[in-house]
Amino acid sequence: MQVLSTTHELGINGASLAIPEIAARLTTRGDRIDVLVPEEVTGPLQGLIESAGGRVIRAANIKTGYDVALVNTILNAQMVSSMAPHMPVVWYIHEAEAGFDWLLKNSEGAAAFQAATHVILYHPHCRDTVFAPFLRHFPQHAVSIIPSGADIPPPDAPVPRAHEKDGRGILFVGTPYSRKRPVDLMSAFLAFCDGAPPLRIVGDSSYLDPDARPLLKRAPDRFQFLGVLDWPALRAEYERASILSLPSGSESMGRVTMEAALHGCALVLSDLPVHKGVWRDGKSALLHSVGDQPSLGLALRRLLDHPEDRIRLAEAARMVALNYPKEQSLDRVLMVLDRVTRAHQLSQPRSSAQNGVR
Template structure:
């Protein structure tokens, strides 16, 4: 987005240092203070910036980009300033229609919202097989925060129900204290917590695992699902929220009810036992990514919204 426009990033106190450095690497200035009147448009990222939306709205057009699923609505109810931000924003961007119709509808006073699908761009350069993925096994990947909200416990229970020593499970992502299961010695040999990894290593897991498990209890069509689709990794996900709008059961992935470890185990068993099914889901998943979830599509849609919002101030 910075190529045709002048972009600056206002850094928040919760921003990770590595991301701050990444902006600098590509030549995007990171600043600590900003005067909204100096800009054509302000893009506020996340429900956490609702107070900033209100402060900026009187000075320039504001586009509010809201990623959070249900827990975001809980934050709005606890934050006395947040409901008014929905009216103050020039435009609200949701990654899914489900957020507007099911999650935040009580605060959407007028039609100032639009849906822009999230996009991802995984590096598909062939990567070496991660050392913790033994050959000759069916390896399930769960990618992202390793916590109960993401269904980490449901995946573990599903793998236990499979009771197959050839099935391995690797969690890649930061581990939350609410998921610290006790593993038997046999389980510890084939269930691993790899921790957070840099993008190149994440790409390696996406390339060399056999299936992605994503039985989330509260999420959008999360980036792990989209990265798996682009990488050609078959997806077994929960049918939560907006996920069925992207994952069509038996076409580009397999769906199971939220919290249903038995149904997830059955889907994972299908993927384990049917290489032709895995190939078909992978091909259709890559088509879904090309049609809806590329970074270029997301960028172009956001640029259009920002330019339209900016134009409202010049009329």
């Protein structure tokens, strides 16, 4: 099978990492994948794609040579429409409400839903609520819900020990722009987390919400910006931290919470629809309303002051995350690619020889 994928960026984030991971699975079984990117785009993701056996290209004849397209993220809606006349298209949408907002501002998005062969979403909420207006006439069998997963440690690997951690380290992982609401966390941290080490923030600080600047000016020594980290460095941060806080206004059930939980972190999360059925307030995480800085701060303070709660929640979170192995998610994506490709091949007119014509 020859797959044509596409991405608008070569930076590293949860959505873009899906490409080299899928590429590795495809090339291992003998398939090929080209990843089409804009001419001017560069970044570290290219090395990961090539290490996985894929090929990054800047131009392609999309009319011939490919069995199926895998279009990554909502932002590549235009590529769905461009590729659909020439091959079946699987649209892998990683966004939730943020993706819907983008569609409202970009008219090509609605047309892309009409052109796509199959759509992959992370959570039923994304299908039944967020993108429901665009999927109203979409065949039910052509929408797959495939949750994001994380690397599950082997059975003989050491189990992270929440009770052995310092108990005071708080971590944020993600691009710190307005949708992730870093200001809520930074404000709550200053108001409620006296005595804790500086809040450590992993992500591209060039996107920092401008409203965070006054907080930085007020207490510059209370925040540490670590930038974008490779996996070994990020894993070290998960192992160091005791609490992961993600106060986002919108998520699609990305991998950060799973990764942190697998490394022994207790979770403090905004109460989003995509967390329902996964994280339970007071059982496997502490949830707060979006934008509720006092509730966020009190949740952090509770975990700082009551190690028994933090340890209990961290251990429960790890048990949840073990149910979401990344390998299973990747297997399901490949099953969709195989099924869509096969259905397309069967729908094509057979050659004269196949039809018995002499």
